[in-house]
Every structure is written in C-alpha cells, then in structure tokens.
Amino acid sequence: MRRVFALLISLGLILFFVNSLSILPEYGNVELSKVSNAYINKSVNGNNEKVKFGESKDLEDGAANVVTSIVVDYRSFDTLGEVTVLFTSALGVGLILHGFKRKTYGRLPNFILRVSVGILLPLILLFGVYVFVHGHLTPGGGFPGGTIIAAGILLLYLSNEEFDLSKTSKFVESYAGSLYIVVGLVGLAIGGVFLINFLPTGVVGDLFSAGIVPIVYILIGFKVGAELSGVIADLYREG
Amino acid sequence: MVYYISFILIGIGIYGILTQKNLFKFLVSLTIIDTAINIFIISLGYIEGKDVPIYSKYTPVANFVDPLPQALVLTAIVIGVGTLALGASLLVRVYEKYETLEVEEIAVKEARK
Amino acid sequence: MTALLIAIPLLTAFLFVPFKEKAKFILPIIVLINIVLLFNLSINSVEAMGGWKAPFGIVLVLDSASFYTLLVVNIIFLIISLIPQITENGFSILLLILLASTNGLILTGDIFNSFVFLEITAAAAYIIASLKKNYYGAYKYLIVGSIAGGFYLLGAIYSYVGTGSLNFADISLNLNSSFLPFVSLMLFIGLAVETKILPLAGWVPDVYASGSPLTPAILGTGVTFTMMYLLGRIFITIFNGYFLDVLYIFGLLTLILAEIAAFRQEKLLKALAFSSIAQAGLVLSTISLNTYDAIKAGYFHLLNDATAKIILFVIAATVVGNFMKNKTAGISFSIASFSLIGFPIFAGFRSKLLILQSSFEKGDYLLPTVLLFSTIIEAAYLLKWNVRLWHNENEETKQIPWNIVLITLILALLIIFIGIFPDLYLKVSENITDGLMNYKAYVTTVLGGM
Numbered sequence: 110m111r112r113v114f115a116l117l118i119s120l121g122l123i124l125f126f127v128n129s130l131s132i133l134p135e136y137g138n139v140e141l142s143k144v145s146n147a148y149i150n151k152s153v154n155g156n157n158e159k160v161k162f163g164e165s166k167d168l169e170d171g172a173a174n175v176v177t178s179i180v181v182d183y184r185s186f187d188t189l190g191e192v193t194v195l196f197t198s199a200l201g202v203g204l205i206l207h208g209f210k211r212k213t214y215g216r217l218p219n220f221i222l223r224v225s226v227g228i229l230l231p232l233i234l235l236f237g238v239y240v241f242v243h244g245h246l247t248p249g250g251g252f253p254g255g256t257i258i259a260a261g262i263l264l265l266y267l268s269n270e271e272f273d274l275s276k277t278s279k280f281v282e283s284y285a286g287s288l289y290i291v292v293g294l295v296g297l298a299i300g301g302v303f304l305i306n307f308l309p310t311g312v313v314g315d316l317f318s319a320g321i322v323p324i325v326y327i328l329i330g331f332k333v334g335a336e337l338s339g340v341i342a343d344l345y346r347e348g
Numbered sequence: 349m350v351y352y353i354s355f356i357l358i359g360i361g362i363y364g365i366l367t368q369k370n371l372f373k374f375l376v377s378l379t380i381i382d383t384a385i386n387i388f389i390i391s392l393g394y395i396e397g398k399d400v401p402i403y404s405k406y407t408p409v410a411n412f413v414d415p416l417p418q419a420l421v422l423t424a425i426v427i428g429v430g431t432l433a434l435g436a437s438l439l440v441r442v443y444e445k446y447e448t449l450e451v452e453e454i455a456v457k458e459a460r461k
Numbered sequence: 462m463t464a465l466l467i468a469i470p471l472l473t474a475f476l477f478v479p480f481k482e483k484a485k486f487i488l489p490i491i492v493l494i495n496i497v498l499l500f501n502l503s504i505n506s507v508e509a510m511g512g513w514k515a516p517f518g519i520v521l522v523l524d525s526a527s528f529y530t531l532l533v534v535n536i537i538f539l540i541i542s543l544i545p546q547i548t549e550n551g552f553s554i555l556l557l558i559l560l561a562s563t564n565g566l567i568l569t570g571d572i573f574n575s576f577v578f579l580e581i582t583a584a585a586a587y588i589i590a591s592l593k594k595n596y597y598g599a600y601k602y603l604i605v606g607s608i609a610g611g612f613y614l615l616g617a618i619y620s621y622v623g624t625g626s627l628n629f630a631d632i633s634l635n636l637n638s639s640f641l642p643f644v645s646l647m648l649f650i651g652l653a654v655e656t657k658i659l660p661l662a663g664w665v666p667d668v669y670a671s672g673s674p675l676t677p678a679i680l681g682t683g684v685t686f687t688m689m690y691l692l693g694r695i696f697i698t699i700f701n702g703y704f705l706d707v708l709y710i711f712g713l714l715t716l717i718l719a720e721i722a723a724f725r726q727e728k729l730l731k732a733l734a735f736s737s738i739a740q741a742g743l744v745l746s747t748i749s750l751n752t753y754d755a756i757k758a759g760y761f762h763l764l765n766d767a768t769a770k771i772i773l774f775v776i777a778a779t780v781v782g783n784f785m786k787n788k789t790a791g792i793s794f795s796i797a798s799f800s801l802i803g804f805p806i807f808a809g810f811r812s813k814l815l816i817l818q819s820s821f822e823k824g825d826y827l828l829p830t831v832l833l834f835s836t837i838i839e840a841a842y843l844l845k846w847n848v849r850l851w852h853n854e855n856e857e858t859k860q861i862p863w864n865i866v867l868i869t870l871i872l873a874l875l876i877i878f879i880g881i882f883p884d885l886y887l888k889v890s891e892n893i894t895d896g897l898m899n900y901k902a903y904v905t906t907v908l909g910g911m
Contacts, residue, residue: 115366123359125646127352132639133622136350137396142625144517145416149401153517162408175401175412179419186464186510186519190565190577191423193471194584197558198430200478201588202437204551205596248402252426279479286475290468302512303464313403340433344440365604374604385611389618416621420573424614427580431607434587438603441596454597 148179163314171310171319172245180250181322181329185304188325189289192332196286199336202343209346211273218268226268233261241330245319251326255333262338266345275342278335285332292321292328350391357384371442371449375435382428386421393417463508463521466495466531466564474557484553489542491557495564496535504528507570507907515570515907516628522570522907526896529889530567530690533764535560537683540771540872546862547674547775549592559585559679563687570907572617573627575691580610582684583655589676590668598667605664606654613651620644630907633699633900645704648695655688657741659715666726669734674778677730681737681774682767689741689763690893693748697756697897705749712749713831715742720835724842729777729850732842733770736801739835740766746828747816753894754819760890761883762812765800768876769809772797772869779861783853789866791851793873798843800876803836808879808886 134140147153151160151168158165162173172178180188217223240247241254265272296305311318357380364377393414399407401415439449446454473491477484502523510519523531538560541547548556562581569575583606591599617627623640624632636644653661669677696705716739723735744766748759776794784791800807813832820828879886896903 112367115363118366119359119363122362123355126355126358129619129643130351132637132643133351133392136391137394139392139395139414141395141414142416142621144626145414147517148415149410149412153513160403160410162403162405173403175403175415176418176422179415180422182511183513183518184419184573187423187574187577189471190562190574190581191426193558193562194427194430194577194581196475197555197581197584197588198434200554200558201434201584201591204555204588205434205437205441205591207551246402246404248400252422276479283475283478287472290472290475293464294468294472296511297462297464300512302509303468304511306511344433344437362608365608371600374600378604378607381608381611385614388615392618392622417618420618420621423573423577427577427610430584431580431603431610434584435600435603435607438587438591438596438600441591441594442600445594445596458597 148183149175151178153183160313163312165313166311168310168313170306170322171313172322173314173318174245174247174250177245177250177322177326178319181245181325182306182319185293185325188329189293189304192286192289192329195333195336196282199282199339199343202340206343206346209343211346213270218270223268226264230261230264233264234258237261237330237334241326242323243316244326244330245322246314246316251329252333254326254330255335256337258330258334259337259341262334263341266341273342274338278339278342281331281335282339285328285335289325289328289332292325296321350394351388354384354388354391357381357387369451371439371451371454375432375439378435379428379432382424386424386428389417389421389424462498463502463506463523463568464510465498466568467561469494469498470557470561470564474554474561477554477557481551481554484551484557485545485548488545488553488556489539492535492539492542492560495560496532496539499528499531499535502528505902505906507909514909516626516631519574520570520628520907521568522629522903523568524896524899524903524906525892526690526694526894527567529892529896530686531564533767533889534563534567534683534687537679537686537767537771540868541675541679541683543868544775544862544865546865547678547779549673549675552589552592552675555585555588556679559589559684563683566687566691570629571627572620572629572632576610576613576617579613579651579655579691582687583607583610586680586684589679590671592673592676593671595668595671595673595676598664598671602664602668605661609651609654609661611651612647616644616647616651619647628907629694629699630904633701634904634908641700641703645696645700649704649708652688652692652695653711656685656692656745657715657738658711658745659718659738659742662715662719662738662741665738666731666734669737669774670728670730672730672778674775677734677737677774677778678771681734681770685737685741686763686767689744689748689760692745693756693760693893693897697748697751698900698903701900702751705751708749709746709828712742712744712746713828715739716746716835717831720838724838726842729846730774732846733773733777736839736843737766737770739839740770740801743816743832743835747820750820750823750825750828752819752823753898754815754822756894756897757887757890758812758815758819760893761815761886762809764886764890765808765812765876765879768872768879769797769800772872772876773801775865776869779865780850784851785853787861787866789870790861793866793869794850795847796873796876797869798847800880802840802843806877806880808876808883811880811883
C-alpha cells in the first residue's frame with residue numbers, strides 16, 4: 110500500500126515536471142539571457158567592445174574563464190556563502206563526532222601503499238595547486254583544487270597511522286576564511302563596496318590578471334583543502 | 349531527452365525516500381535528487397554548437413554556452429557535499445546509539461525507553 | 462555598509478574556530494555591535510555587492526520591512542546570547558553563523574543568494590538540532606530540509622529561465638506569467654519545511670522536543686521569524702499576491718491539525734512543538750488574506766508568539782518538577798501560556814482580536830471559525846499543563862540560574878505591557894507590512910527608476 114502511494118506521488122511529481130516542458134526552451138536551443146550576455150561580454154558597467162583573448166585590457170573583470178568570473182567576481186557573495194556552508198558542515202562533523210578516537214590497526218600499512226604515496230603525494234599536491242592557481246584561466250579553481258589536495262591528505266592518512274593534521278587544518282581553515290572576508294573588507298575600505306575588485310585587471314589570459322580573482326581562489330583552495338581534510342580526519346575515527 | 353532523465357531521477361529519489369526503511373538509503377536517495385537537479389540546471393544552459401565559456405587560444409572570441417547555470421551548479425554541488433558530510437556523521441552517531449539503521453528497529457528501541 | 466551586518470559575525474566565526482570555547486563571550490558583543498550598526502544605516506538603501514548593479518550582481522536591500530525584521534531577529538539573538546547556560550560548548554560559533562545567515566536571508570535581493578543563505582541556516586540548524594544526542598531527529602530534519610532546499614533551487618532556476626536574471630525585483634517585473642505556477646509551487650515547497658507548514662512539518666516535534674532549550678528557543682523564534690519574512694517577501698512583494706489562496710488553505714489545515722495533535726501529546730515539549738506549528742499556520746493564513754490590516758495582524762501575532770515561545774521553551778526545558786519551588790519561573794510560564802491562549806490583558810489577546818477584525822473586514826468567516834475552535838483546544842491543553850506543573854507531586858527540584866529567571870520575567874512583563882499598550886509591537890509590524898506591500902517602491906529602489 111505504502112509503495113503504491115509512493116509510486117503515485119513520484120509519478121505525479123514527474124508529470125508535474127514534464128508539464129513544465131512546454132514553457133522551457135528546447136534542449137540545446139536555449140537563448141543566452143541578458144545577464145549571461147553581460148557576463149560573457151564583460152559589459153555590466155557598459156563596455157561595448159567585444160572581448161578578445163590576449164588583447165582586451167583593463168576590463169571590468171579580467172578572468173578568461175567566464176564561469177570563474179561569475180563565481181568569484183560577479184556573484185562573489187554567493188561564493189562566500191558557499192564557503193560558509195562547507196565551513197559549517199566541517200565544523201558540524203567535528204562537533205557531532207566529538208570524542209571519537211582515531212582508528213588504528215596496530216600494524217604498518219602495506220609496503221606498496223607507503224612507497225607509492227611517497228611518489229604520488231607531491232604530484233597530487235602540485236596538481237591541486239596548479240588547478241587553483243590557474244582557476245581564472247582554465248577549468249578548475251579553488252573548489253576542485255582544494256578537493257584534489259584533500260585527496261592527497263587522505264592518502265597520507267591511509268599510509269601513516271601517526272599522521273594527524275587536524276590542528277593545522279583548523280588554523281588554515283580559520284585564517285583562509287578570515288582573509289577572504291578581509292579581502293572583501295579592504296574592498297569596502299578602498300572602493301566603498303564589499304568585495305569590490307580593487308586591483309588592476311590586466312590582459313585577459315595572463316597569469317597575473319583579473320585582480321582579486323586569483324587571490325580569492327587561492328584562499329578558497331586552501332580553505333576547501335583544509336576543510337575537506339578536516340572532514341576526512343573526523344570521519345576516519347571510531348567510537 | 350536530458351530533461352526527461354533528470355525528471356525521472358528526481359522521481360526515483362522521491363520514491364526511494366518514501367519507501368525505503370534504511371536510513372542510509374535515504375542519504376543515497378537524497379544524493380540522487382541532488383544530482384538530478386544539477387544535471388537539469390546544466391542542461392538548461394547548453395546551446396548546440398557552442399563552446400566552453402573560457403576565453404583561450406582556441407576560442408578567442410565569445411561563442412559560448414550559458415555560463416551562469418554552470419556557476420550556480422558549482423555552488424549547488426558544494427552545498428550538497430556539505431549536507432552529505434553532515435548526514436554521514438549523524439548516521440555514524442545514530443548507529444552508535446541504536447546499533448541499527450533500520451527505521452522500524454529504531455522505532456521499537458525509541459518506544460521502549 | 463549593510464554588508465557588515467553579515468561580514469562581522471562571519472569573520473568572528475572564522476577567527477574563533479581554533480578556540481571554540483571562547484566564542485561564548487564574544488557572541489553578545491557581536492550581536493550588540495550589529496544592533497548599533499543597524500541603527501546607523503539609512504533605510505531604503507540598496508548596496509550592490511562587488512559594485513555590480515542589479516539585476517547583474519547581488520544586491521542587499523534595506524527597506525522598512527527588512528530593517529524591522531533585522532531588528533527583531535537580532536534582539537532575539539541578543540536574548541539567547543544572554544543565557545549562555547543553554548548553549549553547549551562550541552555551539553556559540555554556530556549561533557554566530559546562524560546570525561550571519563539570517564541577516565543575509567533578510568537583506569538579500571537575489572533569489573539564488575537567498576538559496577545559499579537558506580542552506581547555511583539549514584546546515585547550522587541541523588547541527589543545533591543534534592544537541593542532547595538527538596541524532597535521529599536531526600537526521601530526519603536533514604533529509605526533509607535538503608529535499609526542500611532542492612525544490613527551492615529548482616524554483617530559483619525556473620525563475621531564471623523565465624526572467625533571464627536572478628534578481629527579486631527583476632523577477633517580479635519580468636517573469637513570464639506561464640512560469641508563475643511552477644515557480645511559486647516550488648518555492649512554497651522549499652519554504653514550507655522551515656516555516657513549519659504541514660505536511661512538511663513532521664520533523665518539528667522530534668527536533669524541538671529533544672530536551673535542549675537552545676534548539677526550540679532559536680529555531681522556533683528567530684529562524685521562524687526570518688522564514689516568515691522571506692515568505693512574505695516572495696509571495697507578497699515579488700509575486701504580488703499570486704498563489705496566496707493555496708497558502709491560506711495550507712495554513713488553516715496546519716492550524717487545526719497541529720492543535721489537535723498538540724492536545725493529544727503526553728510530553729510538554731512535544732505539545733509546545735505542535736503549538737508552534739499551529740501558530741505558524743495561523744500566521745501564514747492570516748498574511749495570505751493579503752490586506753494591509755491582515756498582514757499587520759499576522760506579523761503582530763508572530764511577534765507575540767515568538768516572545769511567548771522563548772519563555773515557554775526555555776522554562777519547559779530547564780525546570781524539572783514543581784513550579785511551587787520556582788515561583789518566579791512558574792509565573793512567567795503561566796503568563797506566556799495565557800498570552801498564547803489569548804486571555805484579555807495579555808499580548809496574544811490583542812493580536813488574535815486584530816486577526817479576527819481583519820478577516821471580518823475581508824469578508825472571510827472561515828478563518829475566524831477555525832481560530833476560535835483552535836483557541837478552545839489550545840486553552841484546554843495549556844491550562845491542563847499549567848495545572849499539572851503547579852500541582853506536581855514530583856519532589857526533585859533543581860535550582861535554575863538567576864539569569865534565566867530574570868530574562869524570562871522581563872519577557873513576561875513585556876507581554877503584559879504589550880497587552881495593555883500594544884503600540885511598540887504594532888509599530889514594528891506596521892513597518893514590516895509597509896515594506897512588504899509597497900511593491901512599486903521595492904522595484905524602483907532596487908532597479909533604480911526603471
């Protein structure tokens with residue numbers, strides 16, 4: 110009986126969504142919205158020239174990756190909130206699992222694991238750093254970069270019983286997050302608006318371009334890396 | 349077509365939450381719904397024949413798909429991860445307290461208290 | 462400058478992670494700074510985050526509605542922060558995050574941004590709900606809340622497709638009318654969990670009755686007030702009254718069903734939790750009458766309810782045994798419950814009277830009937846609990862801290878004061894109503910005279 114009822118509800122829901130297809134644009138045939146157009150042409154504050162890679166200079170936003178320009182510049186306030194969600198859940202995992210001890214097996218982990226972690230770890234960390242440093246130019250950014258770093262930390266946890274990073278990760282998390290807000294407050298002090306891009310934006314496509322975007326993404330990278338490592342450390346315990 | 353896939357996935361997720369009796373499966377159903385919504389949002393920004401919204405050597409001039417849904421999905425994914433981590437840690441504690449994850453057995457143990 | 466209301470608590474929360482235990486002392490100071498800052502801001506200002514004007518960037522809107530809601534919510538946080546005994550170690554930091562996110566939720570003028578703040582609020586709420594080892598209840602809340610969050614996100618995306626932007630004012634002006642039913646239904650599902658509307662309020666009794674005074678005291682007052690404001694902002698300002706008929710029905714159903722459920726409870730905290738659901742339903746159906754007087758009455762009642770609920774929940778969760786040993790706390794409890802029932806000279810009487818008047822003016826007789834019926838049930842169970850707590854055979858008593866007694870007593874005196882001179886609360890609710898109903902002014906302030 111319960112299953113029939115559930116089936117009816119889910120079917121009704123699917124029907125409701127299918128109904129909405131008549132008002133949605135056809136797949137692959139979407140028109141760019143006015144907001145997205147402005148983001149792509151970087152013309153929110155009225156720039157009418159087309160953006161060209163490697164040539165356009167001193168635009169309102171200098172990130173070559175348009176998604177990054179939205180995430181870290183046009184809608185940076187959302188990203189601050191997003192970082193806070195992750196921060197809250199990392200904190201919550203710590204609070205909820207408070208009092209659990211680290212899981213130990215009392216023997217050395219596998220030889221292959223230990224040696225390969227030694228080889229892989231620098232590469233993984235380097236790749237993570239690359240991803241978040243180049244967040245404004247290539248796909249990626251602080252969130253994927255931080256996640257890759259956290260994956261490296263997970264390997265460390267697996268290969269070394271004594272390894273513990275929870276204190277350090279708390280400090281990194283705390284200071285990276287605070288610095289993000291401080292960057293915003295500096296913008297408030299200089300430009301009169303919270304989170305304003307107060308540095309020169311340079312040429313589209315250069316590594317040193319886009320003003321505060323790379324700085325913020327590096328901070329996010331550290332913060333996400335530290336938070337996810339913290340979550341891993343907290344979940345890798347037993348009562 | 350992609351729209352249908354995401355709608356059906358949402359339906360599957362809701363069905364799972366309404367019928368399953370294991371707490372862990374709730375979390376799985378929740379993830380299915382999250383993923384379905386993300387697929388749906390991404391597909392709303394797709395324009396046929398256009399490129400990734402990144403200015404590069406190969407795409408020096410704008411001919412891009414809608415970048416805003418992608419940015420929104422990035423946010424939504426991170427929020428989903430946060431919720432998932434919280435849910436998992438709560439489950440660890442629930443299991444510690446009741447020594448089971450079955451809804452009915454927990455109800456029995458709750459009533460006995 | 463408006464952004465500081467969010468930035469300061471958030472910065473403090475980030476800075477205090479390594480020393481969680483110290484956050485307890487900083488919380489009241491931060492809330493006070495916020496309130497002082499709030500009075501130095503000019504009303505009817507719009508602040509564009511990062512300097513990107515609406516509808517392209519995210520804007521924070523401070524109009525009379527958001528100003529007074531912020532004031533109310535911040536004062537609630539101040540009251541909670543003055544009773545540090547109910548906050549367990551490390552949870553003060555969560556209150557800081559919750560403060561930042563409710564402030565953001567009230568101020569934001571962007572639908573996706575409101576989703577992000579909704580999720581922060583929810584995440585903090587799940588953790589607070591797990592106090593007193595109430596992990597199962599918190600888990601249920603997490604599942605329901607996340608599904609609702611998903612629907613809210615879908616609603617935001619549909620309004621993006623229908624409008625081409627995510628700004629509230631722009632959505633209100635340009636949303637394609639064929640999108641309206643879908644968007645409003647999804648946003649309603651998204652908000653129904655946090656505003657405690659049946660059938661999505663099943664988590665409330667489990668979470669509120671965990672035995673921790675903090676959980677219901679903050680979630681049932683500050684967060685509920687924020688969510689009710691957001692609901693009013695979306696359905697009254699943005700959609701200009703569309704979809705309110707459906708809300709009206711759901712509100713009435715919630716009111717009557719929850720009162721009956723509250724009557725049948727064996728535990729005081731559970732009864733209060735159901736009563737909290739019922740009051741949310743009453744407020745919802747009152748504001749969905751969509752006249753000036755009705756909305757005013759609705760928010761006035763919400764204020765009264767919040768004041769009474771802080772007292773009721775805090776005392777019910779801390780006092781063990783007989784009220785005869787804790788006379789002051791007992792008197793505060795009785796005053797709060799009389800106000801909830803709506804006896805004359807208590808604040809609840811004023812607001813229930815206003816609700817009746819405004820619905821008669823609208824020519825609506827269903828709401829008064831249901832309200833009177835539910836008041837009878839309410840009176841029955843609250844009086845029963847009062848009698849039980851005053852004449853309790855239970856001898857074991859615990860000394861309750863003086864600051865809880867003092868604060869609840871002050872709030873109880875405030876209830877009587879409002880019952881005789883209701884002008885203070887009426888002014889707040891009038892201003893909230895002004896801001897919510899003045900749809901044209903909102904759109905022109907945000908989009909700048911279009």
